[in-house]
Amino acid sequence: MSIASEAADRGSRASSLALRYALRELRGGLRGFYVFIACIALGVMAIAGVGSVAASLSEGLAREGRTLLGGDVAFSLIQREAKPDEIAFLRSRGDVSVAATLRVMARSADGRLALVELKAVDGNYPMLGELTLDPELPIADVLAERDGAFGAAVDSTLLARLDLKLGDRVTIGSASFQIRSVDSAEPDKLAGNVGLGPRFLVSEAGLRATGLLQPGSLVRWIYRLKLPDNAATDRAATALIDSARSALPAAGWEIRSRGNASPQLERTISRFTQFLTLVGLAALLVGGVGVANAVKSHIDRRRDVIASFKALGATGRDVFTIYLTQVVVLAGIGSVIGLAAGAALPFVIVGLFGKLLPLPVIPALHADELALSFIYGLLTALAFGLWPLGRVHDVPVAALFRDEVAPEWHRPRWSYLALMAVVIALLIAVAIGLAYDKRVAAVFVVSSAAVFALLRGVAAGLMALARRLPRSRITMLRLAIANIYRPGALTPSVVMSLGLGLAVLVTITQIDGNLRRQFLAALPDRAPSFYFIDIPTTEADRFAAFLKQTAPGSTVEDVPMLRGRIAAARGVKAEDLKASQDSEWVLQSDRGLTYTGEIPKGSKIVEGEWWGPDYSGPPLVSMEKKIADGLKLKIGDEIVVNVLGRDISAKIANLRNIDWQGLGINFVLVFSPNAFKGAPHSHVATLTETHPDAAGDARIIKQVADAFPTVTSVRVREALETIGSVVTNLVMAIRGASAVTLISAILVLSGALAAGHRHRVYDAVILKTLGATRARLLGAYALEYLMIGFATAVFGVIAGSIAAWLIVTRLMTLSFIWQAGSAAGVVVAALIVTVGLGLAGTLLALNQKPATVLRNL
Secondary structure (H helix, E strand, O other): OOHHEHHHHHHHHHEEEEHHHHHHHHHOOEEEEEEHHHHHHHHHHHHHHHHHHHHHHHHHHHHHHHHHOOEOOOEEEEEEOOHHHHHHHOOOEEEEEEEEEEEEEEEEEEOOOOEEEEEEEEEEEEEOOOEEEEEOOHHHHHOOOOOOOEEEOOHHHHHHHOOOOOOOEEOOEEEEEEEEEEEEEEEOOOHOOOOOOEEEEEEHHHHHHHHOOOOOOOOOEEEEEOOOHHHHHHHHHHHHHHHHHHHHOOOOOOOHHHHOOOOHHHHHHHHHHHHHHHHHHHHHHHHHHHHHHHHHHHHEEEHHHHHHHHHHHOOOHHHHHHHHHHHHHHHHHHHHHHHHHHHHHHHHHHHHHHOOOOOOOOOOHHHHHHHHHHHHHHHHHHHHHHHHHHHHOOOHHHHHHHHOOOOOOOOOOOOHHHHHHHHHHHHHHHHHOOOOOOHHHHHHHHHHHHHHHHHHHHHHHHHHHHHOOOOOOOOHHHHHHHHHHHHOOOHHHHHHHHHHHHHHHHHHHHHHHHHHHHOOOOOOOOOOOEEEEEEEEHHHHHHHHHHHHOOOOOOOEEEEEEEEEEEEEEOHHHHOOOOOOOOHHHHHEEEEEOOOOOOOOOOEOOOOOOOOOOOOOOOOOEEEEEHHHOOOOOOEEEEEEEEOOOOEEEEEEEEEEEOHOOOOOOOOOEEEEOOOOOOOOEEEEEEEEOOOOOHHHHHHHHHHHOOOOOEEEEEEHHHHHHHHHHHHHHHHHHHHHHHHHHHHHHHHHHHHHHOOOOHHHHHHHHHHHHHOOOHHHHHHHHHHHHHHHHHHHHHHHHHHHHHHHHHHHHHOOOOOOOHHHHHHHHHHHHHHHHHHHHHHHHHHHHHOOOOHHOOOO
């Protein structure tokens, strides 16, 4: 017991002594550690900021879930209204508000047309929250029928698009509407999907007057139920959902509670948060190189102190503990600075943009997110600092003094390597274990390790190549090449510092360029110009003939379409199916369905056989292969879909690969012709023009609206531009987060160059003493930095392009075209930064007076 007590006392005294010496050394200031602290602070700030904003947003969605949903529970149906017994069930449980949404064409008095998102509401809307109108009027007065026209509140975008003002009238279907107010904000807007047109808010009576409610029309009916205030709890909402599913199992409605008012939005936020967190972690890893450089430089500057410690009896472990304590203290300082900035981010965003934000952000301090960010900062500092710290242990005093002239490479002891491995394992475990998508996080970890190894290889290869090059007769070039591989060369530090940052930058710019090309540039070859929806089945043939007559030489494709939800598969309910993250979306709402006897265009059978045009047996279904694999379904398995309140079973007959990028009509689920016999439905058609132009498109939209007022025209380019604007905003956020990585890379590069400043001073003084001119030295150093920067930039372009290709083609399932312009821009920027920072440090070295330096050698 006494031996253990003495050992504990010795350990305590040693730790106290190490802390005391570490703090005493830091009393002289933080010179040499500014890059260290800045790198850790930037990475921690990025992770803490992203986590805090995401947590504040999630808290806002949870707190405002009831308002966002418009009730405690929402029941939605597609293509049909609720039956009397279903409505009676809902009204027996609480207050009910009914709304219907669909896409329609609005026509102004002068004949101009626009696609709008029509929303019809009843007198109870909104039950929760506030509808913001301009001018502020009672909603009943705004939507009421007066002077032969129903009222409407519209998005200001529609007024600008059709050159309308309040009081003007527009026609939708068979009804006339007078615009009486501007719809500035709806409390339940976030619970819906991205709209392809501006909002057009009307009454339920106004919708029925349009004549658009035909059998099979793509109308979504939403029944929001508000529980009594004394029973409006999460438990009561869950009990209501269970009761509804038990009492009306075949209703086929999609049910949301206030806890998941917008599950798609929440999933998007989670995925986007993870991506930005990984970008922040990349910045932290880049900063880790700065940590290693700073620690190594600090150890080099403290050789005399370390030698004194060892000469006075300090062991290698004592010295290691002293400087490890310093690293931990400095990492703590950097992390605290980063935490303060990251924690303040939600408050800054709300303070500056609070009224402009479309999302409910509730700023608060989130201890769990801040603690996680602090752990990231500390683990990163240790992971990169342990190698240079561990090398101190076994170096004798004489070698420490001799290392100034003849550096000796050696690895740390196995015990330190084991400690470093444990720290790295913890960092990896935290990054993957807490990720929303663990597969993406694992790919990030593996990719980061591969990039670091490759960068080390690039540096070694560049030095080996320089060493083997023939001796040049040009003095500047000969000196530049020798500097690349000489002892203590800056090559490894510069390549490691700049390489990862450039790779991340190239990845972002390539993804950005491809997304812009996909959504904002030219459409794919032979992509359809228009989609036409809500074509009545009885008018489908006449409509196709009309299109061919209106646009001669164009291609028309027409298919029947219904909407339905997957209710079960393999005898397992949809909510209990364990789907992969790539395929779970197909279970989360209703899907478009069709039936045909022919293999759909753009599809290729990869398993099983097609049933043929004359098939009349039991219902069969063809499924997209990736989705089937994600749901663990195979040929012969039974799948149940709920269509118009009926459960329809079908066996999987074959699996297809689908070319989604052609933008043609295609469906995840295609049924045999007899599967939906007698079910009311509509048709959807596409028109592919040979030489589309804006004037011709406007003419087609007008002629279709004149001849078929119930048919909705969707111009593909406008739809892609709407989606593209959303994508552009996301890419801008990614760019902002990636800027942190680039700033870290530049900081690390400047730190690496600063760490070699003393050697540059000695080199410059000796060479100037031997007759070298200032211009010749500047030229030699410029060539050195130019060659190192170019090699690093080439690696960054290759690695970043490969990463972008994998993300775009595998994760986003889009086509990829290499963006040569952005890649060239990155190369030029890398050369400017490398040469600029290098020469800035070199000028300081050249300004040193030889006599002063020589006296102190």
